Amino acid sequence: MKNCEYQQIDPQALPTPTPTPPPHHGKDTEKKKEPRRPRRKWEVFPGKNRFYCDGRIIVARQSGVLPLTLGLILVTSGLFFIFDCPFLVKHLTSCIPVIGGVLFVFVLITLLQTSFTDPGILPRATPDEAADIEKQIARLRSLCFGFDNTGNTSYRPPPRTKEVLINQQVVKLKYCFTCKMFRPPRTSHCSLCDNCVERFDHHCPWVGNCVGKRNYRFFYTFIVSLSFLTAFIFGCVTTHLALRAQGGKGLVFALQESPGRYPSFTAVELVICFFSVWSILGLSGFHTYLVASNLTTNEDIKGSWSGKSGEDVTNPYSQKNIFINCCSVLCAPMPPSLIDRRGFLPTDESAQTGSADIELPNLAAKSEINVCTQGTKGLLESAALSPLLSTSCPQGKPQNSHSCPETSSALNSDPTSEFSKGCRGNHTSSSHGDTSHPRHTKARSKKCKREALHIPNPAFDVPVSPTSPDAAPDSKAGSHKGGSLTPLH
């Protein structure tokens, strides 16, 4: 039996069957003998994320302008401490660098936490789950067809949506083609990260990550403390210049008075802080409003609960009390990360995914692996231990075409709305949080054009039959994911 052969070759593996053919497997063991270490789940993660420190740190694929954000904060604060603090300590009080220091540390820590924390990514559905959902959908459709045929008028919901009643409010749940599940309420699929994120707020390029359920409090603390910091630095620099101007012959003299290097640096600080204060304060104010009404940026932009459609809709998640809303958003218990980045894959599983990554798929072997995981002994481990067991096999399957990453973004159930959401979400954060409309539309059209170019096949916009979009794009998405994972480490 292939079981025995495998166990002879690899006595360390769990006593589960992994029937890879001996020559193929022999090649594998040669390659795999060296890194015999068990693989962690982040190494086979299907989304477009990057991991550091062995899975402890997660960031989006594109770091966006996070280096710029860090640079601006460090440079401005550095200039403040070097050039303004000595003067102000002498002339005013020594509390100033202390307050500045505390704010600076706060800003930096919350920024890094926002960027490096899992925003609330939902793991993709296992094949069994996906199949079960497909059966449900097919059953619902056949019921709808039954009604139509008898001539009774009945509401036929569009395919791939489910309606639930939340606090007496009807909410539509959409089916996510990439993650193969009905998205829970308030969950949205981020096309940049290619993940469904719970309580999705927006994808922020300034922090280089999505903002969702798990890191919203970090993000909010970051922008609030940053607005305090920029306002504080702005105030201190203005005071500094005012004090110098008082003692001298005016502002220009004050700027020129100091040794050569002072004026330009002070001017730099002033300019940066001036523009930042308004935009960051505006963003903080906007998010304070969102927190107080328990809304997300996504919902606010889409107008989900504002009753634009004329119906009597209210936000079903709001507790109708500002204080309670704030507490439930910011002070709720910290939810756990659902993707278990640092968990280990079972050793037989890591061998399979390893072979999938290393060479072109031996399709016979892969199908055997799939069969085997549905088999007897390995069943309980695979069923209970690792959802990624099922997701990694389809990943490895058709790896012959590393098709473009854009295809996966076209898999969303509603691509145009996803992209416009991503655009608007992107834009909201990228334009310094300024919600004025002219800037909105300019940057949005730019971003939307860029995103729109990525959709190769707008046909996915149309309600689709159950089989066609899943079969082909699934393989492409799988192959892309498999291909994109290898350069990770």
Place this chain on the structure above:
Amino acid sequence: MATEFHNLQELRHSASLANKVFIQRDYSEGTTCKFQTKFPSELESRIERTLFEDTVKTLNNYYAEAEKIGGQSYLEGCLACATAYLIFLCMETRYEKVLKKIAKYIQEQNEKIYAPRGLLITDPIERGMRVIEISIYEDRGSSGSSSGSSSVSGSTAR
């Protein structure tokens, strides 16, 4: 007719997976974690309705306890904010503590109630808190025992 298994080990060696049932989330009260207590038809011949409902209700209570917003969670939230959320790196959060309790409860339920009936509950955290997956096993040969305690305990070792 419920197949009889003596222990989880026997189930592992002699059973084959027949089907999987997925208990979906109940969103009627918002996004808090709660599962539907509707009894699936596939389990009708395998387990009593009351036992199943008890399990799901207990799980729902555990999750409600984990997500409860009250005086203690406000204090924890304020303290965390004051320390720039660095305490999350040092301390185990309340949610994680409750998740450990849930894992233990599920393992206990599997050993005592579900495995003897040829069923196996998968911890929802393994499925992204979306579903409770119940695997239904058919006895392949002679009466076996249920195994899955090792796999369930393996799943708790995160």
